[in-house]
Amino acid sequence: MKRPTILVLGAGYGGLATVVKLQKSLGTDEADIVLINKNEYHYESTWLHEAAAGTLTPEQVRYDIKRVINAEKVEFIQAKVEAIDVNEKVVTSSAGTHTYDYLVISLGFEGETFGIPGLDKHALAMANVKAARQIRDHIDYQFATWSLEESKDDSRLTIVVGGAGFTGIEFLGELGNRVPELCKEYDVPFEKVRVVCVEAAPMVLPGFDEELVKYAVGQLESKGIEFSIGTPLVEATEEGVKIKTGEEEFEFIKSRTVVWAAGVRGNRLVESSGIENMRARVKVEKDLRAPGFDDVFVVGDCALMINEEINRPYPPTAQIAMQQGDKCAENIVALLKNQPTSTFVPDLKGSVCSLGGDDAIGVVFDKKLTGTKASFMKKVVDNRSLYMIGGIGLVMKKGKFDFL
């Protein structure tokens, strides 16, 4: 009898967690597991702010997928997925067409620009490791050019960060540490540099613990970072950004570097897949299947689940993506054995927001943490995710031990 094919799209946290659990749970004769990913490597999306600021190299945030998969059980295809058609049960990629018995969509997030004019063209975003490297190189180039040119264009030394959510704040934390290094490297006076965070909501890290937010803002301001709060960014141009400062009032900030960190959506391929979705996110059933498609699972940032306690979606996080991958594999194995699937219940341990180096804020197991304790927890979380995918070997190779 033909073995069933399990096709997993995307080797991020959700996809790799699925594959790692499947390869542990199934024998070689039980299923053909196929993993398709754009690159031959996985990158840690949760470390992209470090690669973007230049405090980690792109190489440090990625590792070879073949390191963590069992080639006897999993066929890895490096290809770009181009289309998904769940009605015809076919996936098209740059390597050809692929059929499946079970499909796992784990293609991750894309930046959301909300249709704000000029952002697509004039802003950079930490969407993946290549985009993060582009931000680092762009900032380096602006500093180098300012240093070299006769007619000093100070907008080269102004960095605008759009959005003070977790991504924006973590990036600012890294920049706070990186800017003094850049100044030294490129002979730029520190007082010439401006790093401005523009946030639409009335507070930084909307919805997070206010005491911790106050700590974070104080720490970042002490590194010279400015905050413009309650002032949505409404347009980006080649010269900078326009922000709304009042009912009919606007301000223009001249800047050659605009980093957009104001929200994410699911991967656009979901929108044309035939599955009902909202901004490329699928409101999945309790067992993580797509509504109406018993053979399709969606995990990670392409999935949407409502937290019934507060009647709001769970935030798209790596923490949830990995847990979903685990449950998705468990449910596929159950289906292969003609057993019932089970419900995914997130096990949230808290959240930690890095402020760069050995500083952070967080709520872990309902306990508030700041400074080195919070930063230690963040590194433990980072190392834990490496451990869960690639075991101790991967932790030793890629882990963060600078707290030792």
Ligand code: FAD
């Ligand atoms: P991803 O990790 O985005 O992986 C998607 C994979 O699909 C990638 O390998 C990509 O290359 C591949 N892919 C995409 N398109 C294609 C295609 N067309 N063809 C083939 N392959 C494709 N969450 C936390 O829980 N804790 C944190 O500390 C944290 N920090 C973050 C910091 C930053 C700077 C950012 C941006 C996000 C952070 N998050 C954090 C959120 C977290 O990164 C995401 O929720 C998580 O990456 C989602 O996992 P995923 O598996 O759905 O997708």
Ligand code: NAD
């Ligand atoms: P987000 O949606 O959490 O935050 C985006 C921020 O941008 C919000 O504060 C919003 O008010 C602001 N914004 C929106 N439109 C704006 C505009 N026009 N002008 C100015 N500001 C505007 O997005 P994110 O920070 O990218 O996070 C995405 C997901 O990844 C979240 O689920 C987050 O929890 C997760 N994440 C987690 C961590 C962590 O746990 N350490 C780190 C990064 C991201």
